[in-house]
Amino acid sequence: MEFEILARCPTTKARVSRMKLAHGVTALPTFMPVATQAAIKGLTAQQVEALGINLILNNTYHLNLRPGMKILKEAGGAHRFQGWNHNLLTDSGGFQLVSLSKFTKITEEGALFSSPFDGELTMLTPEESMAIQHTIGADIIMQLDDVVSSLTTGPRVGEAMWRTIRWLDRCIEAHEQSGKTDVQNLFAIVQGGLDPDLRDQCLEEMIKRRDRVAGYAIGGLSGGEEKDVFWRVIKQCADKLPDDRPRYSMGIGFAEDLLVCVALGVDMADCVFPTRTARFGVALTFNGPMNLRSAKYASDFKPITEGCPCPTCSDGTTRAMLHHIVALETAAAHALTQHNLVFQARVMGGARDAIMAGTFPQYLKTFFANYFGDDGYPEWCVNALRSVGVDLLEDRPNVKIIPGQGVKWDRAEP
Amino acid sequence: MSSLCAHVLAYSQRSCPIRPRLGTLSLQRLDGSSTPEIQTPGFITTSSRGVVPHLSRDHVRSTPSIRWTNIPFESFLDRMPPVPTLQPGSDPLHTFTGFPSKQHILSLSLRDPFDGREMPANNKQFVSAYCIRGVRKVTPADWKKYALACKPDLVVALSDVPYTSQPHSQKRATKSIERSTAWLADFLRPIPSTEESKLHRPDVLVNLVGGLEPRARTSFSESLVETLHGKEQEQIHPLHRLDEGVSGYIIDLLPLRLSRRLETFQSLPGQTVLDPETYVELARASLAPLPQNKVRIAYSTSSPHEILRFIRGVGIDLFDSHWAQRAAHIGVALDFRFPVISDESSIWNEEECSRPRVRSTGKRELGHNLYLEKYSHQHVRLASSFLDGTSPSSIQDAVICPCELVHQPLHQPTSLTAMPMSTT
Numbered sequence: 001m002e003f004e005i006l007a008r009c010p011t012t013k014a015r016v017s018r019m020k021l022a023h024g025v026t027a028l029p030t031f032m033p034v035a036t037q038a039a040i041k042g043l044t045a046q047q048v049e050a051l052g053i054n055l056i057l058n059n060t061y062h063l064n065l066r067p068g069m070k071i072l073k074e075a076g077g078a079h080r081f082q083g084w085n086h087n088l089l090t091d092s093g094g095f096q097l098v099s100l101s102k103f104t105k106i107t108e109e110g111a112l113f114s115s116p117f118d119g120e121l122t123m124l125t126p127e128e129s130m131a132i133q134h135t136i137g138a139d140i141i142m143q144l145d146d147v148v149s150s151l152t153t154g155p156r157v158g159e160a161m162w163r164t165i166r167w168l169d170r171c172i173e174a175h176e177q178s179g180k181t182d183v184q185n186l187f188a189i190v191q192g193g194l195d196p197d198l199r200d201q202c203l204e205e206m207i208k209r210r211d212r213v214a215g216y217a218i219g220g221l222s223g224g225e226e227k228d229v230f231w232r233v234i235k236q237c238a239d240k241l242p243d244d245r246p247r248y249s250m251g252i253g254f255a256e257d258l259l260v261c262v263a264l265g266v267d268m269a270d271c272v273f274p275t276r277t278a279r280f281g282v283a284l285t286f287n288g289p290m291n292l293r294s295a296k297y298a299s300d301f302k303p304i305t306e307g308c309p310c311p312t313c314s315d316g317t318t319r320a321m322l323h324h325i326v327a328l329e330t331a332a333a334h335a336l337t338q339h340n341l342v343f344q345a346r347v348m349g350g351a352r353d354a355i356m357a358g359t360f361p362q363y364l365k366t367f368f369a370n371y372f373g374d375d376g377y378p379e380w381c382v383n384a385l386r387s388v389g390v391d392l393l394e395d396r397p398n399v400k401i402i403p404g405q406g407v408k409w410d411r412a413e414p
Numbered sequence: 415m416s417s418l419c420a421h422v423l424a425y426s427q428r429s430c431p432i433r434p435r436l437g438t439l440s441l442q443r444l445d446g447s448s449t450p451e452i453q454t455p456g457f458i459t460t461s462s463r464g465v466v467p468h469l470s471r472d473h474v475r476s477t478p479s480i481r482w483t484n485i486p487f488e489s490f491l492d493r494m495p496p497v498p499t500l501q502p503g504s505d506p507l508h509t510f511t512g513f514p515s516k517q518h519i520l521s522l523s524l525r526d527p528f529d530g531r532e533m534p535a536n537n538k539q540f541v542s543a544y545c546i547r548g549v550r551k552v553t554p555a556d557w558k559k560y561a562l563a564c565k566p567d568l569v570v571a572l573s574d575v576p577y578t579s580q581p582h583s584q585k586r587a588t589k590s591i592e593r594s595t596a597w598l599a600d601f602l603r604p605i606p607s608t609e610e611s612k613l614h615r616p617d618v619l620v621n622l623v624g625g626l627e628p629r630a631r632t633s634f635s636e637s638l639v640e641t642l643h644g645k646e647q648e649q650i651h652p653l654h655r656l657d658e659g660v661s662g663y664i665i666d667l668l669p670l671r672l673s674r675r676l677e678t679f680q681s682l683p684g685q686t687v688l689d690p691e692t693y694v695e696l697a698r699a700s701l702a703p704l705p706q707n708k709v710r711i712a713y714s715t716s717s718p719h720e721i722l723r724f725i726r727g728v729g730i731d732l733f734d735s736h737w738a739q740r741a742a743h744i745g746v747a748l749d750f751r752f753p754v755i756s757d758e759s760s761i762w763n764e765e766e767c768s769r770p771r772v773r774s775t776g777k778r779e780l781g782h783n784l785y786l787e788k789y790s791h792q793h794v795r796l797a798s799s800f801l802d803g804t805s806p807s808s809i810q811d812a813v814i815c816p817c818e819l820v821h822q823p824l825h826q827p828t829s830l831t832a833m834p835m836s837t838t
């Protein structure tokens with residue numbers, strides 16, 4: 001991997017970089033859409049490519065169950081299997097295994113789990129996770145980590161963190177022995193729950209291994225923890241992680257979360273949210289989410305967003321037409337998925353441009369003003385951005401402050 | 415007013431009065447432009463709620479076999495006034511549904527021709543139509559208003575086809591003919607000339623009604639070509655015969671099948687195999703009195719073999735592709751051509767893709783059921799017997815194969831629906 005920082009925001013910790021992988025160059029910060037089972041639901045690989053996206057994520061857990069490694073080997077890896085000639089990242093399979101498998105038992109050797117199909121017990125070791133990800137052949141692969149819910153407290157959090165470090169060492173060994181280090185890049189995952197001391201210890205250990213890992217992910221978050229705690233952990237990790245390695249925040253997809261993370265120094269993020277919410281009929285816009293099931297759009301002949309370059313809006317698909325087919329025709333899910341992925345790309349592309357131009361703080365202020373408007377800003381965003389020198393309230397002292405998550409929804413009224 | 419231009423390029427040598435034929439179709443628009451030519455026999459794409467199922471607009475654009483799409487209007491009756499009638503611009507239906515008028519012909523019918531559910535009775539004032547909020551009564555005046563507001567290229571005149579529970583009496587069939595004729599005459603009534611300039615007058619297609627009785631079918635067609643006099647003629651002035659206002663004919667097979675199934679079941683218990691020529695004969699009864707120079711459309715043919723029978727028997731020009739689209743929906747990739755290819759033929763492309771399997775009856779299947787386990791190992795194109803089109807070669811079987819089908823219902827029909835729908 002070649003990783004080069006092109007520009008830094010003079011105020012926040014945000015940066016623009018270029019990451020060159022075996023399947024091309026990806027500009028960071030970026031959002032990675034999730035193609036769980038080798039397909040972004042509803043879109044062909046060619047359509048995703050046409051949206052300008054060049055880095056997507058596959059889930060190892062799902063690919064390992066279906067189609068399975070035998071078929072992926074025959075096909076010559078996941079790139080060829082799904083007809084995707086651009087960059088690809090796979091997770092380790094650990095997170096899905098814990099969240100989707102009925103039975104999981106973590107031992108020092110690995111994670112023992114029962115197959116959701118036949119109940120058969122299977123052991124996923126760090127070495128096995130590497131072997132599977134080598135077969136898949138993604139450009140970025142993730143270490144197997146010992147995942148605990150971010151709401152877990154007590155000794156289990158520390159145990160999982162230390163085990164994650166030991167498993168990182170096993171992953172590094174297996175990866176280096178595979179001879180694939182020139183085409184596949186291993187990322188470590190910082191764990192330690194919501195405990196700053198554990199996070200610090202984990203960071204210290206993992207930074208020691210910096211010469212043997214290509215990048216770092218910040219794991220163990222987005223599991224229902226307080227947002228005010230979430231951003232502090234992100235900040236703590238981003239501040240300490242080596243400057244010359246990409247930083248990946250796992251499971252982040254709301255636009256406001258993405259921009260806060262970017263301001264704190266994060267380069268990459270993934271989430272199923274924009275594609276999943278599209279399938280439920282919600283279009284993302286710079287003025288907040290738009291629930292097309294709502295009757296208020298039934299005879300609205302405007303596109304979702306005027307001037308949006310996505311295939312749906314640029315073709316003139318109206319809100320009224322989308323309202324007519326949403327939840328009843330798969331074509332509505334396709335159209336909204338295309339739009340939402342372009343929206344995510346525009347949020348991140350706009351951030352990159354602003355960082356390059358030295359106007360990122362203003363970009364953040366404009367985004368929040370348009371997106372939340374008079375509904376009020378989430379308090380945690382205000383706090384997080386203050387910590388890196390941006391005061392969202394500077395020009396808008398009277399805006400409402402919403403404690404808690406402060407997520408904006410557009411609920412469908414009948 | 416745009417007009418549908420149908421050119422017959424060649425007739426087959428057979429010496430029957432209604433012969434198979436080869437032709438082209440295009441639509442001349444007021445501004446002198448015309449839509450791309452459709453070669454006939456060819457296909458009309460079917461739609462649901464105004465979209466081709468499973469295809470996004472970019473896929474519709476890149477699928478050259480989608481040239482003429484029929485839009486059933488009834489799904490829009492869930493709001494009053496129906497939303498497409500409010501769409502601003504000069505081509506409301508094209509704009510609303512996203513089929514550019516430069517590339518696509520749109521026809522508008524009230525009912526979805528593939529919806530055979532039982533419905534409340536029509537009467538002489540209205541037709542019962544279906545939308546997700548329930549049954550709606552649509553009068554001939556409503557229908558004319560909607561069609562003129564939506565400005566499709568072609569509109570199917572309202573006809574009285576009962577979807578009440580079977581069987582239907584002969585008296586009912588007579589009423590159906592009377593109403594359909596009266597409604598067509600009403601539809602062809604001139605628009606006051608003050609409004610003519612603003613209103614676009616779509617071409618008219620007519621459903622050839624008459625049920626299972628050949629004589630009834632013939633008499634409906636005869637009523638189209640007979641010269642009207644007096645008040646009847648005044649109604650459609652300056653036309654003299656209804657047929658002068660009609661651009662094409664539709665043979666709608668679904669209601670015939672619904673009636674026929676019951677009739678057969680009652681009269682010949684245990685013997686449900688129908689003579690496949692029965693429907694062709696009924697179509698012939700309808701087409702015999704009518705001129706040869708207009709488009710003939712058949713809806714709800716159920717297999718490629720039946721399509722061939724209708725081409726051979728009564729020279730049908732356009733068929734719906736509902737059958738092929740349904741195959742995609744359930745995970746079947748069609749892979750056949752006519753004439754049937756012998757096992758030794760060099761046409762088979764088997765290094766790339768295996769042929770459809772042969773059943774114990776010795777007949778080869780028409781396509782590949784991608785749910786079958788064996789396809790999960792085939793990292794190849796979808797079809798072995800034809801090479802036209804771009805999509806089959808670029809989409810590998812395995813990625814849309816069993817693993818995918820269960821969990822990726824959005825993904826799989828997309829790729830299959832985009833396959834060329836031609837049969838050769």
Ligand SMILES: [Zn+2]
Nearest residue numbers: 308310313339
């Ligand atoms: Zn858009």
